[in-house]
Amino acid sequence: MRKPIIAGNWKMNKTVAEAKEFALAVKDNVPSKDVVDSVIGAPALDLAPLNCKLKDSDVQLAAQNCYWENAGAFTGETSPAALAALGVPYVIIGHSERREYFHETDEEINKKAKAIFANGMTPILCCGESLETYEAGKTAEWIEGQITADLADLSAEQVSSMVIAYEPIWAIGTGKSADANIADEICGVVRQTVAKLYGSEVADKVRIQYGGSVKPENIAEYMAKENVDGALVGGASLQADSFLALLDAVK
Ligand code: PEP
Numbered sequence: 001m002r003k004p005i006i007a008g009n010w011k012m013n014k015t016v017a018e019a020k021e022f023a024l025a026v027k028d029n030v031p032s033k034d035v036v037d038s039v040i041g042a043p044a045l046d047l048a049p050l051n052c053k054l055k056d057s058d059v060q061l062a063a064q065n066c067y068w069e070n071a072g073a074f075t076g077e078t079s080p081a082a083l084a085a086l087g088v089p090y091v092i093i094g095h096s097e098r099r100e101y102f103h104e105t106d107e108e109i110n111k112k113a114k115a116i117f118a119n120g121m122t123p124i125l126c127c128g129e130s131l132e133t134y135e136a137g138k139t140a141e142w143i144e145g146q147i148t149a150d151l152a153d154l155s156a157e158q159v160s161s162m163v164i165a166y167e168p169i170w171a172i173g174t175g176k177s178a179d180a181n182i183a184d185e186i187c188g189v190v191r192q193t194v195a196k197l198y199g200s201e202v203a204d205k206v207r208i209q210y211g212g213s214v215k216p217e218n219i220a221e222y223m224a225k226e227n228v229d230g231a232l233v234g235g236a237s238l239q240a241d242s243f244l245a246l247l248d249a250v251k
Contacts, residue, residue: 002207004223004250005163005230007039007062007124008237009092009211010046019046023053025240031251033058037230038247040237041092041124044078051086062090062124065098068111070119080112084119091116092232094126094150096169106149113150117158124163124232125150126211127190131170139168140189147193156198160205164190165232171212173234180218183210184225191227216245223250 014022019042030038041062042050050061067077083091093116094109109125116123127146129139143166151159166187171178178186187208195203210222211232222228230250236242 002205002229003035003037005037005039005207005209006219006246006250007037007041007090007092007163007165007209007230007232008243008246009041009062009064009095009232009234010043010238011064011097011234012043013238014043014046016046016049019043019050020053022240022243023050023059026244027054027057027059029244030058030247033060036247036250039090039124040243041090041232047083047088048086051088060090061088062092063088064092064095066091066093066112066116068108068115070115080115080119080121084121088121090122090124090163092124092126092165094146096126096128096167096172100169106146109150110152110154113154113158113162117154122162124165124209126165126167126232128167128169128172128212134168134170139186143186143189144193147190148197151194151197156202159194159198160202163207163209163230164194165209165211166190167211167232173213175213177213177215177218178210180221180225180228183212183222184227187225187227214246216242216249219246219249 066080070081093112113123129142207229209230214231214233215236
């Protein structure tokens with residue numbers, strides 16, 4: 001049995017004061033982490049204060065990005081070693097906004113995945129196709145290519161423990177969520193790709209999320225699907241009541 005994982009992605013939203021207010025509202029109201037992993041992907045500046053407020057709660061934190069070196073002359077970057085020292089368990093990598101606006105390549109994303117594991121954290125690796133690729137019927141081959149490149153040289157043990165988020169770019173922030181059957185089919189492609197690279201035991205363990213306009217009203221449709229183990233949620237994770245409603249639909 002794969003434990004569900006619901007992760008909010010706040011993107012570049014919330015001041016420290018707003019993040020603390022959110023933490024207070026959710027900290028005692030999320031399900032036990034024995035049942036569901038409840039994760040907040042917060043901006044780097046918010047992580048330390050959130051960590052203080054959420055200590056001893058079942059809410060876990062994710063960074064939205066990190067660099068692949070632990071320290072040095074890399075102005076403006078976030079150190080994976082510093083995230084690990086803070087006690088952050090997850091790092092989101094390869095989000096389509098980072099791939100598009102910051103020109104992140106699969107090779108760089110792969111280096112980040114290795115650095116995250118080297119520091120004892122877990123990557124939430126995003127993959128997903130553009131509308132053009134979707135309409136051309138080339139989603140499966142696109143996803144297979146991304147996953148194969150992003151996982152290069154990772155061990156079976158590492159891949160079994162990680163999270164992969166399938167996020168069709170055309171569904172992110174658009175209100176046009178993918179049909180749950182399509183989400184299940186493509187999450188299945190992610191799983192088959194992992195099976196091809198690492199075998200069926202690893203593919204059975206890796207947790208796969210769907211992301212793209214998920215909200216409290218539709219999350220149950222996705223969670224009912226065999227290949228969907230959770231959701232990565234942007235807009236609907238920004239309000240405490242909506243974040244809690246997403247978790248309520250899952251537990
Ligand atoms: C995201 O940012 O990863 C995302 C899925 O956003 P939204 O839920 O707003 O579509």
